[in-house]
Amino acid sequence: MISLSDFNHEHAQHGIAVSVRDLGLTYTTSIEKKPTLKARFKSLGRGKKHTRIVSALSDVNIDVHYGTVLGVIGSNGAGKSTLMRVISGIIPPSAGRVEVYGSVSTLLALGVGFNPSMTGRDNVYLGGLAAGMSRQEIDDNFEAIADFSELGEAIDAPMRTYSSGMFARLAFSVAAVVEPDILIIDEALSTGDAKFKEKSLNRIKELRSADRALILVSHALATIEDICNEVIWLNKGKLMMRGEPTEVINAYREFVNARKSASSDEDV
């Protein structure tokens, strides 16, 4: 069960922002990437199931309090992004309960809703509306977004002509103006050049406050250690550890190094 509607909730400082209880997520997926009628007909009468069950998260328990910046670390495929999607209400959980006390904004991917055929200016509106902002809010924040993106006159050029760095800068700038109670950021800090990366990081730091909860997913362990005051480590859909950033990151590094020495080449 998930509740995301309590937007006007007045939260006490250090009150609970997100409560995740016994969360499990399994889903059935077809072996073929795209389910087609042909595949269905082929499997008819053969008694062979063309599906498999994937357990993406199992028995995850977390409380995130207001004022907390929670870092989420883990290898590729650990379930970090899936957990963020469940907390955001994008994917319903198969088991357990997720309760969210406040307005949630997600920054799970940059440039969601953008249309490359339109100008940067049009896409500020499109991306902002996709993120749940009103037209008035975008009007009020437009100058700030344009300034933050440092695009200058290119804001009126079609996004098709942008470099990937320019695209990412505008996308981050649109997302950075939203000031929700709970902000979930997944791998969005590795944007643009070194200067812009630092600027993005500073913006995230500005967003830290006692009446906001931030959940940050990243492979950049130094950034997590710098920004977060609490870290969780996920592995294969299970919560391995939770605690002080340094303590959890060290345990995770040890775990990964041990696996590497056992000839694993998994990403850190």
Add this chain to the structure above:
Amino acid sequence: MREYFASLWSRRAFISEFSRSGLRQQNYGSVFGQLWLILNPLLLSAVYFLLIYVIGGSSDANRFGHLTATLFLFYLIANSLTGGVKAITSGERLILNTSFPRIMLPISATVIALFKFLPTVVVFSVIHVLIGLPFSWQILWAIPILFVALVMALGMSILISCINVYFRDISSILPYLTRSLLYLSPILYEASNISESIKKFEIANPLFYLLDSWSRVVVHAEAPSMNGLIQASLWAFGLLFIGAYIFLSRERDFAVRL
């Protein structure tokens, strides 16, 4: 449910902006750009003018009027189906990264189809005057019939967008489905020209009575048959209800199906 529709209503600006950008993308890079919205119906009617008046040697204004009027309305439904079929599967990035009422995507497909239909109303109005089709107050029946057509277009878009998540083959079958609907519907012929025995089967065609009513009203300036209007409305609201029911009961599953 009330909360869902409130959330959908609060996103109406996004639906409008998303549809506008989708429409603009379709003609991006072409010399005439958005002018194609008016050029398309003009060229389509020019082709049929050539076929009926020049090659066919006929001077039957009703036939030309019927063909253009029904074809334009048919394209409202067909464009809604074509846009709707991939509304969910091509909206993967939005669906996987943002929480919003998913039904917005097939609604946008219908809004785009409506944006494409509106210029055809202007083109047909000019044709109507030029070829001297009759006028009467009965033409105002076009408003409720257009409303029924929009409900049907929306129902079909919602239903097919959901079906395509589970059976991707539908998007490949769709061109043949719309082509069959074109030939089975009273577009290239008038409903009054087909035999009663064949007409009995047309109850299974959602577009038959809709297009017949549309032609009677905008071409012949007559009132539609109540039976036809009721059948078209039953199909339209039935499709919308079934489509919305299936969509809303399955939409939470979409994120893991894409």
